[in-house]
Structures are given as structure tokens and as C-alpha cells.
Amino acid sequence: MITKEKTNPIQKTGRIAAILILVLVVIAPFGMLYLPSTLIVPGDATTTANNVLASEPLFRLGIAGDSVVFLIEIVLSVLLYVLLKPVSKTLALVAAFSRLAMTIIQGINLLNHFFVLLLLSGTGYLSVFEPGQLHALVMLFLNAHESGVLIWGLFFGLHLLVLGYLVYKSGYIPRISGVFLVIASLCYFTQFFGNILFPQYKSIFTMIGILSSLEIALPLGLLIKGVNVARWEKRSLETA
Secondary structure, eight states: OOOHHHHOHHHHHHHHHHHHHHHHHHHHHIIIIIHHHHHOOTTOHHHHHHHHHHTHHHHHHHHHHHHHHHHHHHHHHHHHHHHHTTTOHHHHHHHHHHHHHHHHHHHHHTHHHHHHHHHTSOOGGGGGSOHHHHHHHHHHHHHHHHHHHHHHHHHHHHHHHHHHHHHHHHSSSOHHHHHHHHHHHHHHHHHHHHHHHOGGGHHHHHHHHHGGGGGGHHHHHHHHTOOOHHHHHHHHHHHO
């Protein structure tokens, strides 16, 4: 017999959100971690530019993957709002808008990779630049993209902080997920402000940033335990 909880729309909303987050977990590291570690040679603009040229299809695949990421983020902003608005509509909106702000910055930041492709395209008007100058500009835009990641991470940190609080207070999503989300948010904040204020310790703050992967606790909780539909409906009636 199919129970109400299994067919309830909010249960489906939670599971769809969880699946989409896990899709991001699979796609996002390709552009954020794999490509930079493979193509970028710190301090060597010429080798980096040659690496991008030699692996242009891979570089373009990274752009496509990043595009899929921020399109999914838009959908997630709505799904998570619907899921958590019974706790607090105001805070759920803060979480949604901070995630959307992050998504906008992700889209704008992608321009840096398009600039890299333009610089290496061999177009005639670029002949005014010497090869060394072009390579230096390529490195500049790649570094700018890295800085852009730090900036959108700040907005994502705010999103996770508010989201973690909402999850913890909800009573219908495992509370431990909320705790892990708050910890992940603090990691994003530490990574941003640490890199800005103490750039000489970048490697340390990068290691701290890895702990932000604790955010995976939310999709796992939604898939394994799911939403307590009865409690969600009760909270919805209380805030109606």
C-alpha cells in the first residue's frame, strides 16, 4: 500500500532537491578543482596558456559544466524555499536570494573563461599583443576566475548559514543536517576572509574550505530519512 508520505508533493520536492544537490556534487568539482589543477601552472603564464590551447575541448567542457551548475542552482533556490518557508518565510527568502545572488556571480564569473578563449583564438585584432602579453592576460583572467569563486562562496556561506538554521529549527528534516550546514557556512566565510586578509596562508584556508563538503549532509538526510510530512503540514498551518 502506498502511504500518503511517499506520495506527498513536499516529500517529492525534498527528494528532487537532494538529487539535484548530488548532481552538483558530481559536476561542480570538474570545473572548480580538476581543470585548474590540470591546466594552470602557478607563476608560468606561457605553460598555462599552452595547456589551455592543447586541452581546449576539455576547457570548453568545463564551461558547459559550470553553466549546468548555475542553471540547477536557480531551481534549487526555489525548491529549498518551498521546503523551508513553513519555518520562516522571511529567512527562507534570505536563503533563496543569497543563493540566487551566488548564481548570478557564478554566471558573470564564467565570462573570465570566455575571455581566455578569445585571447587564445588567434583572431587578427589580437596581433597587436606579443605572445608573452597574451599569455599574461590569459593568466590574469584565470586568476580573476579563481577570485570570483571566493566571492560567490561568500554568498553561499550566507545561504548555508540561514539554511542550516532553518533545517535545525524545522523539526521535519534531520537536525544534524542543519548543524553540518552551519559548519560548512563557517568554512566558506573563513576561506573568503582568510584569503583576503591573510593571503600568505592561502594553503591553510584552502584546507579549511574542503570541510565545506559537510553540506552534503542535507541531501543525504533528505534521501535517507526524507521529510516528516506530518510535521511539515503542521508547521505550514501554523504559519499560514
